[in-house]
Amino acid sequence: MAASSDRNPPPFPTAEESEPGLCDMADADSDEGEDIFVSNSNPVSVSRGVSQPDRVSEEPSDLFSEEAASSTAAKANGVHSDDDNDLFADANVELSTDKSSSSARKEPSGPRHASTFTPSPAAMQPTSLEQLEEEEAKDSFDVDVAVTNPEKIGDGMNAYVAYKVSTRTSLPMFRSKVFSVRRRFSDFLGLYEKLSVKQSLHGCIIPPPPEKSVVGMTKVKVGMDDPSSVEFVERRRAALERYLQRVVSHPSLLQDPDVREFLEREDLPRAVNTQALSGAGFLKMINKASDAVNKMTIKMNESDTWFEDKFQEVENEEQQLRKLHVVVDSLVIHRKELCGNTAVFAKSLAMLGNSEDNTALSRALSQLAEVEDKMEQLHQEQAASDFFIFAELLGDYIRLLGAVRGCFDQRMRAWQRWQEAQSTLQKKREAEAKLLWANKPDKLQQAKEEITEWEARVTQYERDFDRIGMTVRKEVLRFEKEKAKDFKSQIIKYLEAMLQSQQRLIKFWEAFLPEAKAIA
Amino acid sequence: MLQVDISDALSERDKVKFTVHTKSTLPNFKQNEFSVVRQHEEFIWLHDSFVENEEYAGYIIPPAPPRPDFDASREKLQKLGEGEGSMTKEEFTKMKQELEAEYLAIFKKTVAMHEVFLCRVAAHPVLRKDLNFHVFLEYNQDLSVRGKNKKEKLEDFFKNVVKSADGVLVAGVKDVDDFFEHEKTFLLEYHNRVKDASAKSDRMIRSHKNAADDINRIASSLYTLGTQDSTDLCKFFLKVSELFEKTRKIEARIAADEDLKLADLLKYYLRESQAAKDLLYRRSRALVDYENANKALDKARAKNRDVLQAETSQQLCCHKFEKISESAKQELIDFKTRRVAAFRKNLVELAELELKHAKGNLQLLQGCLGILKGNT
Numbered sequence: 001m002a003a004s005s006d007r008n009p010p011p012f013p014t015a016e017e018s019e020p021g022l023c024d025m026a027d028a029d030s031d032e033g034e035d036i037f038v039s040n041s042n043p044v045s046v047s048r049g050v051s052q053p054d055r056v057s058e059e060p061s062d063l064f065s066e067e068a069a070s071s072t073a074a075k076a077n078g079v080h081s082d083d084d085n086d087l088f089a090d091a092n093v094e095l096s097t098d099k100s101s102s103s104a105r106k107e108p109s110g111p112r113h114a115s116t117f118t119p120s121p122a123a124m125q126p127t128s129l130e131q132l133e134e135e136e137a138k139d140s141f142d143v144d145v146a147v148t149n150p151e152k153i154g155d156g157m158n159a160y161v162a163y164k165v166s167t168r169t170s171l172p173m174f175r176s177k178v179f180s181v182r183r184r185f186s187d188f189l190g191l192y193e194k195l196s197v198k199q200s201l202h203g204c205i206i207p208p209p210p211e212k213s214v215v216g217m218t219k220v221k222v223g224m225d226d227p228s229s230v231e232f233v234e235r236r237r238a239a240l241e242r243y244l245q246r247v248v249s250h251p252s253l254l255q256d257p258d259v260r261e262f263l264e265r266e267d268l269p270r271a272v273n274t275q276a277l278s279g280a281g282f283l284k285m286i287n288k289a290s291d292a293v294n295k296m297t298i299k300m301n302e303s304d305t306w307f308e309d310k311f312q313e314v315e316n317e318e319q320q321l322r323k324l325h326v327v328v329d330s331l332v333i334h335r336k337e338l339c340g341n342t343a344v345f346a347k348s349l350a351m352l353g354n355s356e357d358n359t360a361l362s363r364a365l366s367q368l369a370e371v372e373d374k375m376e377q378l379h380q381e382q383a384a385s386d387f388f389i390f391a392e393l394l395g396d397y398i399r400l401l402g403a404v405r406g407c408f409d410q411r412m413r414a415w416q417r418w419q420e421a422q423s424t425l426q427k428k429r430e431a432e433a434k435l436l437w438a439n440k441p442d443k444l445q446q447a448k449e450e451i452t453e454w455e456a457r458v459t460q461y462e463r464d465f466d467r468i469g470m471t472v473r474k475e476v477l478r479f480e481k482e483k484a485k486d487f488k489s490q491i492i493k494y495l496e497a498m499l500q501s502q503q504r505l506i507k508f509w510e511a512f513l514p515e516a517k518a519i520a
Numbered sequence: 521m522l523q524v525d526i527s528d529a530l531s532e533r534d535k536v537k538f539t540v541h542t543k544s545t546l547p548n549f550k551q552n553e554f555s556v557v558r559q560h561e562e563f564i565w566l567h568d569s570f571v572e573n574e575e576y577a578g579y580i581i582p583p584a585p586p587r588p589d590f591d592a593s594r595e596k597l598q599k600l601g602e603g604e605g606s607m608t609k610e611e612f613t614k615m616k617q618e619l620e621a622e623y624l625a626i627f628k629k630t631v632a633m634h635e636v637f638l639c640r641v642a643a644h645p646v647l648r649k650d651l652n653f654h655v656f657l658e659y660n661q662d663l664s665v666r667g668k669n670k671k672e673k674l675e676d677f678f679k680n681v682v683k684s685a686d687g688v689l690v691a692g693v694k695d696v697d698d699f700f701e702h703e704k705t706f707l708l709e710y711h712n713r714v715k716d717a718s719a720k721s722d723r724m725i726r727s728h729k730n731a732a733d734d735i736n737r738i739a740s741s742l743y744t745l746g747t748q749d750s751t752d753l754c755k756f757f758l759k760v761s762e763l764f765e766k767t768r769k770i771e772a773r774i775a776a777d778e779d780l781k782l783a784d785l786l787k788y789y790l791r792e793s794q795a796a797k798d799l800l801y802r803r804s805r806a807l808v809d810y811e812n813a814n815k816a817l818d819k820a821r822a823k824n825r826d827v828l829q830a831e832t833s834q835q836l837c838c839h840k841f842e843k844i845s846e847s848a849k850q851e852l853i854d855f856k857t858r859r860v861a862a863f864r865k866n867l868v869e870l871a872e873l874e875l876k877h878a879k880g881n882l883q884l885l886q887g888c889l890g891i892l893k894g895n896t
Contacts, residue, residue: 316748324741331734338727345720352713357706358860364867484753488892491760495889498767502882506875513871519864 143169143248145263147241150233152224153184159221160184163237165244167263173255175264183268185212188240190271191247194258202410202464203471205479206253207246208399210239238388242396249482286402286409307469310476311408318401325394332391335383339376346372360519367515371508378501385497393490397483404479411468418461425454521545524642524657526635527555531627535559536588538634542657549658556660560587563634565663566641569652577802577840578847579647580855582640583791588630593623611740618736618772625776629784636788697845703852704800711793718786725783728775735768756892763888767881774877781870789859796855803848806841813837 149164166180192209195201216232224233247253248263262268346369353365432447521544528539541555567584570576597619604612641647656663739761746757813834820830 313748317745320741320745320748324738324745327734327737327741331731331738334727334730334734338724338731341720341724341727345717345724348713348717348720352710352717355706355710355713358856361860361863364863368867480751484751484756487753488756491756492889492892495760495763495885495892499882499885499889502878502885505878506882509871509874509878513868513875516864516867516871519860519867 142171143167143254145241145244145248147237147244150237152220157218157221160186161220161233161236163240165263173260179264181264181266181268183262185236185240186271187262187268188243190268191258191262193271195247195253195256198256201252201256202414203407203468203475204250204252205400205403205407205475207243207250208403209243210236211399235388235392239392239396242392286406306473307408307411311405314401314404314408318398318405321394321398321401325391325398328386328391328394332383332386335379335386339379339383342372342376342379346370346376358519364515364519367512371512374508375505378504382498382501385494389490389494389497393487397486400479400483404476407472407475411465411472414461414465414468418458418465421454421458421461425451425458428454522642522648524635524638526631526638529627529631531590536627536630538631540638540657548654554658554660556657558656558663560585560634562656562663563637566652566656567637570641570647570650571798573650576647577806578799578844578851579644580792580795580799580851582637582644582647583788583795585630585633585637588626590623590626593619593626597623614736614740629780633784633788699849700800700803700845707793707797707800711790711797714786714790714793718783718790721778721783721786725775725779728778729772732768732771732775735764735771739764739768759888759892763884766884770877770881770884774874777870777873777877781866781873785862785866789862792855792859796852799848799851803841803844806837806844810834810837810841 144167146166147163148166150161151163153160153162162182162184164180165183166178167174168178170177188209189212192206195206213232213236216236219226219229220233223229247259253259349372350366350369353362353369356362356365428447428451432444432451435444435447523543525541526538527541530537530539536559538558538560539555540558541553542549543553545552564584567581570581597616600612600615600619607615641650641653647653742757742761742764746754746761748754813830813836817827817830817834820827
C-alpha cells in the first residue's frame with residue numbers, strides 16, 4: 001500500500017464543531033454524557049473522533065486491532081511528520097504473526113495530522129512498517145472516558161470518595177453507547193494490579209495509576225470543605241481521568257476484559273490486592289523489580305543495541321524530568337507565597353490610603369491596593385496552572401517512564417527464562433548421554449521424554465522473548481509519539497494561560513496609570 | 521546655587537567610599553566645583569550633628585541613609601563559590617552573573633540613598649548653610665569621625681528610650697492648636713501604616729524574586745532536556761527554554777523595579793515620617809518646658825523670689841516654643857507637598873514600568889506560541 005496518497009482524509013465536519021466545546025471546563029454536575037467529555041484539563045485528552053459512523057460500519061474485527069491511540073485533543077493541526085520520520089528511521093519492527101489477526105489492514109481514514117504525514121521511504125521494510133505507520137496515523141479513538149463527581153461516602157476513618165466513571169463509545173464490544181459507574185480509588189489500583197500481572201500484556205507499557213496518599217486522604221476523611229482537601233480531590237480526580245484515558249487509548253488494553261469490566265460492571269468486587277502499591281508507591285515497586293533484574297548473573301548479550309540505547313535514554317530522561325519536577329514544585333510554592341504576600345500587601349496599602357490626607361493620593365493608593373488585589377487573583381490562577389498543567393504532566397511522565405523501564409525488565413526476565421530453559425535442556429541432554437553410555441533403557445525413555453518437553457519449552461520461551469521484544473519496541477515508539485504530543489499540547493496550554501495573564505495584567509495597569517497621573 | 525551629587529562610589533572589602541561632588545556659587549566655598557571622598561560613618565556624623573543642634577529643633581531633619589549592607593549578597597557569593605563543584609559550568613556562570621547583578625543593584629541603591637540625604641540638606645533653606653555641612657562637602661581629609669563606641673551607643677539608646685516615654689506622655693496632651701493636633705494624629709497613624717506597608721512590600725517582592733529564580737532553573741532544566749537528542753520534542757524544549765530564560769529576566773526586572781519604585785519609596789517615607797514625628801515631639805517638649813516655666817514664674821511671683829530669673833527663663837521657653845512652632849508648621853506643610861510629589865512620580869513610573877514589562881512578556885509569549893503552534 002502506498003503511503004502518502006492514502007493519508008489525505010476527508011475533512012471532518014464533526015471535528016470542527018466539537019472544537020469550541022473543548023474549551024469549556026468539564027461540567028462535573030451534568031449527567032449528560034456530552035458535557036462530561038468536554039474538559040480541557042486532560043493531557044491525554046478527549047478525541048474528537050467519537051461519532052464516526054463510517055468507520056464503525058467497517059469490519060468489526062478490525063476495529064479491535066491495533067488502533068493507534070492518537071489521542072490529542074489538539075487543534076486541527078496536530079503533531080505529525082517529523083516525529084514519524086524519526087519513528088521510521090529507527091524502527092526495524094517486524095510485526096509477528098502472533099498479532100496477525102490485527103494485521104488485517106484497515107482503510108485509513110484518520111483525520112487531522114495524517115494529512116501531512118510523509119513517512120521516510122529510506123529505512124522502510126514494505127509490509128510491516130506500513131502497517132505500523134497506518135496504525136500510528138489512525139485517529140481511531142472510539143472510546144471516551146471521564147471521571148467526575150467526587151462524592152464522599154460514609155463518615156470518619158472509613159469514609160472514602162466515590163467517583164463517577166462515564167464512558168461514551170461506538171464500539172460494539174460494549175453493552176451500550178453511553179454509560180457510567182461509580183468507582184473508588186482502590187478500584188483503579190485494582191485494575192492496574194490485574195493488568196500488570198497478565199502474561200499476555202508483558203512488554204506493554206501499562207499506564208500507572210496515581211499514587212496513594214495517606215495524608216491527603218485523611219484530611220478528606222475529616223472534611224471535604226477546606227481548600228487543601230478540595231485541591232487534593234480535584235488533583236486526584238484529574239489524575240484518575242488521565243489514567244483511564246491512557247488505558248483506553250492503548251489498543252491492547254482496551255480489548256482486555258478487565259478493562260471492560262471496570263468501565264461497565266455495576267458492582268465491582270473490592271480490590272484487595274492493592275498492598276503492592278501501598279505506602280511506597282508505584283515507582284518503588286518498579287525499582288525493586290529493576291534491582292532483581294540487575295542482580296541477574298547471566299548478562300544478556302544484546303545482539304541489537306536498540307534496547308540498550310533506548311533503556312539508557314529512558315533512564316536519563318526520567319532523571320531529567322525528576323529534576324524539572326522538583327523545580328516546578330518549588331515554583332508552585334513560591335507562587336502561592338507570592339499570592340498570599342500580595343493579598344496582605346494590598347490590605348496594608350488600602351489602610352495607608354485611608355490614612356493619607358491628600359485626597360488624590362489617597363484615592364490613587366486605594367486604586368493601587370485594588371490592582372494588587374487583582375494581581376493576587378492572577379498569581380492564584382497562575383499557580384494552579386503551574387500545578388495542574390505543568391507539574392502533574394511531569395509527575396505522570398516520571399511514572400510512565402518507570403513503567404517503560406518495567407517493560408524492558410520484563411523482556412530481560414523473558415530472556416532469562418529462555419536461557420535457563422536452554423541450560424536445563426543442555427543438562428537433560430548430558431544426562432541422556434550419560435544414561436546411554438551407562439545403558440539403562442527405562443530411565444533413558446524418561447530422559448528422552450524430558451528432553452522433548454524441554455525442547456518445546458525452549459522454543460516457547462524463545463518465541464515469548466521475541467514477541468515481548470517486538471511488543472516493547474512497538475510500545476516504546478508509540479509511547480514516544482504520545483509523549484511528544486502530550487508535552488507539546490500541555491506546554492502550549494500552559495503558555496497560553498500565561499499569555500492571558502499578561503493581557504489581564506496590562507489592563508489593570510492601564511486602568512491605574514491615569515489615577516497615578518491625577519495625583520496633585 | 522548649591523548642587524550636590526555622588527559622582528562615584530567604590531566598594532572596598534567592608535566599606536563603601538562615596539565621591540561627593542559639589543557645584544556651588546556660594547561665597548563660603550573656596551572653589552566653585554570640588555569633590556571629596558566620604559564614608560557612611562561621616563554621613564551619620566553629619567546627620568547626628570543636625571539632630572543635636574538646638575537651633576534646628578524646629579525642622580524635619582532629613583533621615584540618615586541606612587548603612588550599606590552587602591552581607592547577604594557576599595554570603596551568597598561565598599556559598600556559590602563553595603558549591604562550584606556541584607553544578608555545571610553553565611549553571612555556575614549563570615548564577616554568578618545573577619549574584620553580581622544583585623550586588624550591583626544593592627550598590628546602586630545605597631549610593632542613591634546617600635545622595636538623596638545630601639540633596640535634601642542642600643535643598644533646605646537653613647540646613648544648607650550649616651557649617652558642618654560645608655566642612656563635610658569641602659574638607660578633603662578624613663573627618664576622623666569614628667563609629668560610636670559602646671558607651672556612646674548605650675547613651676543613644678537611653679536617650680531614645682526617654683524620648684519615646686516623653687512621646688507617650690506628650691502625645692496624650694491635647695494640643696490647643698488644631699493644625700498640630702491634626703498633624704499629630706495623622707502622623708502617628710500614617711507612620712505605623714507606612715511601616716506595615718513597607719514590611720509587606722518587601723515580603724511580596726522577595727516572593728517575586730524567588731519565583732523568578734525558579735523560572736530560571738526551569739529554563740536550565742528544559743535546556744538540558746532539549747539537548748539530549750535532536751527530535752522534534754527536543755527542539756520544542758529548547759524553544760520553550762529560551763522563552764523562559766527571557767521571561768524570567770523580565771520577571772526579575774519587575775521585582776527590581778517594584779523594589780525601587782514602591783518598596784524604597786515606602787521605606788523612605790517611613791524614615792521621613794519618623795523625622796516629622798521627632799519634630800512634633802521636640803515641639804511638645806518645648807511646650808511642656810514653656811508650661812513648666814509659666815508655673816515656675818507664677819510660683820516665683822507668689823513667693824516673690826527669683827522673679828527676674830523666672831521671667832527670663834519663661835521668656836526663653838516661650839520664644840523657643842514659638843520659634844519651633846512656626847518653622848514646624850512650614851516644615852510639615854512642605855513634608856506633605858514633598859510626599860505627594862514623590863508618590864506621584866514613583867507611582868506613575870511604577871505603572872509605566874509594569875506596563876512595559878507586561879507588554880514585553882506578552883510579545884515574547886505571542887512570538888513563541890506562534891512558532892510552537894506553527895511547527896506542530
